[in-house]
Amino acid sequence: KSNSLKASGFALKGTRFVFTRSSSEYFDEDGHLAHEFYRESNVKSKKGKYTLKRITKGLYKQGKVKLEIPRLNCEFPVVIYEG
Known part of the structure; x- marks a missing residue:
């Protein structure tokens, strides 16, 4: 199976599909x-009151994910055309 596509007299290298993101x-x-x-x-000014704070440190990206x-x-x- 070749990864080139011939169109209009020139070859396009690569694949039409994406397998990861x-x-x-x-x-x-x-x-x-x-x-x-x-x-x-805990909110110090109000007793018993809590708030949510976003965490931005100590995180690392998942990376590449294979598409099903x-x-x-x-x-x-x-151009993909179905007539």
Whole structure:
């Protein structure tokens, strides 16, 4: 199976499909995976009142994620037409 496509007398190298994508989720120190992390913190001026603070430190990206179904590459210069 070749990764080139001949169109109009020239060859296009690459593939029409995308098999992985960059994840938008993060891991925390405990290994939990989520888009955002929050922690409860006590409000000092009001007794018994708590608020949520967003955690931004100590997180690392999930990285590349394999797609279950391959997607079409938006940068591949071929017109797809079904008549």
